[in-house]
Amino acid sequence: MNNKYDPAKHHRRSIRLKGHDYAGGGLYFVTMCTHKAKKIFGEIENGQVSLNAAGNALAKCWSEIPKHFPHATPCEFVVMPDHFHGIIRMCADTVVAKNLSPFSPKNLSPNSPAKNLSPNSPKRPIGTSRTLGSVVRGVKIGTTKWCRKNTSVHDVWQRDYYEMIIHDKEMENNIINYIKMNPWKCVVEFEIAVVVGAKNLSPVRMRGIGNPALWGADKLGVLCSRNALRPDRIPKADVYFGGFHSPMEKEILARLLELKKPVIYCPAWGIKGAPRMAPVRDALQENRMLILEMENADADLSAATQRNEFIIGNAENLWVPYVSKGGMLEKLLEGLKS
Numbered sequence: 001m002n003n004k005y006d007p008a009k010h011h012r013r014s015i016r017l018k019g020h021d022y023a024g025g026g027l028y029f030v031t032m033c034t035h036k037a038k039k040i041f042g043e044i045e046n047g048q049v050s051l052n053a054a055g056n057a058l059a060k061c062w063s064e065i066p067k068h069f070p071h072a073t074p075c076e077f078v079v080m081p082d083h084f085h086g087i088i089r090m091c092a093d094t095v096v097a098k099n100l101s102p103f104s105p106k107n108l109s110p111n112s113p114a115k116n117l118s119p120n121s122p123k124r125p126i127g128t129s130r131t132l133g134s135v136v137r138g139v140k141i142g143t144t145k146w147c148r149k150n151t152s153v154h155d156v157w158q159r160d161y162y163e164m165i166i167h168d169k170e171m172e173n174n175i176i177n178y179i180k181m182n183p184w185k186c187v188v189e190f191e192i193a194v195v196v197g198a199k200n201l202s203p204v205r206m207r208g209i210g211n212p213a214l215w216g217a218d219k220l221g222v223l224c225s226r227n228a229l230r231p232d233r234i235p236k237a238d239v240y241f242g243g244f245h246s247p248m249e250k251e252i253l254a255r256l257l258e259l260k261k262p263v264i265y266c267p268a269w270g271i272k273g274a275p276r277m278a279p280v281r282d283a284l285q286e287n288r289m290l291i292l293e294m295e296n297a298d299a300d301l302s303a304a305t306q307r308n309e310f311i312i313g314n315a316e317n318l319w320v321p322y323v324s325k326g327g328m329l330e331k332l333l334e335g336l337k338s
Contacts, residue, residue, distance in 0.1 A: 025092035039081035210290035221315030228322030
């Protein structure tokens with residue numbers, strides 16, 4: 001087998017934008033992935049990232065970028081177990097000091113590929129210390145040095161990185177929301193005790209995102225038929241619990257989120273779409289929401305009935321501002337009385 005390097009076959013195409021001046025300033029969204037997608041920096045627990053020492057070291061490297069690259073300002077970021085997202089602002093006007101960075105690869109092993117990143121390397125173009133790439137390499141080298149010194153991990157990062165040029169404020173805000181929601185997009189299974197019969201508690205694993213500790217609080221089930229008038233007040237409760245599907249239930253949910261109340265939410269469409277709403281994202285980030293996925297995620301009467309049965313069976317108390325005569329909710333409540 002011929003292993004000789006052939007540029008036509010083995011050339012690795014650059015993912016940088018051709019013709020773009022990466023030393024000319026600008027705002028960038030950067031993504032770095034770990035080697036073979038290994039969970040090097042921590043774990044996801046209850047919708048939040050639990051960083052280990054390596055994850056904290058990476059966060060420190062990112063926050064200390066200005067000490068070593070005065071022309072670069074780190075902004076919003078998130079460390080995930082197997083990848084990193086961050087926004088970085090590059091300034092073209094600051095004079096960069098000489099290389100004083102502890103990110104220097106001089107202490108890496110002689111056979112390390114990172115040795116090729118040395119500022120003194122003859123293959124390295126002169127003046128690239130001002131580019132976005134030099135900053136990202138610095139963070140990656142600093143993290144690698146820490147991991148090799150303090151852990152058994154030798155290969156930390158996947159080669160290269162990905163960047164997106166942020167063109168305007170709207171795009172920046174969208175990316176900031178994406179970064180903030182990154183941990184919450186990791187769907188996990190919670191084991192919770194639910195009522196599966198006549199007051200028969202059984203441990204059940206349910207998919208969801210958010211804070212599972214809310215399930216152990218006293219839950220006020222919120223149920224309201226269609227065409228209801230707005231209630232005068234919302235009763236006090238430890239946690240509000242519902243599908244929030246009817247028009248008035250949706251209004252109640254919006255008010256609960258505005259008041260920053262803890263909520264267990266069982267949406268008709270499952271757990272994927274709910275975090276798109278900004279108030280829901282805020283509640284998730286502040287640990288005051290648990291979103292559970294119902295087994296039947298259809299938006300029909302059968303699914304609505306099952307969802308309401310789940311709420312009635314597992315709420316410590318119920319609040320029902322309005323019930324339509326002869327409707328599904330009235331039949332469920334009549335069955336509860338009997």
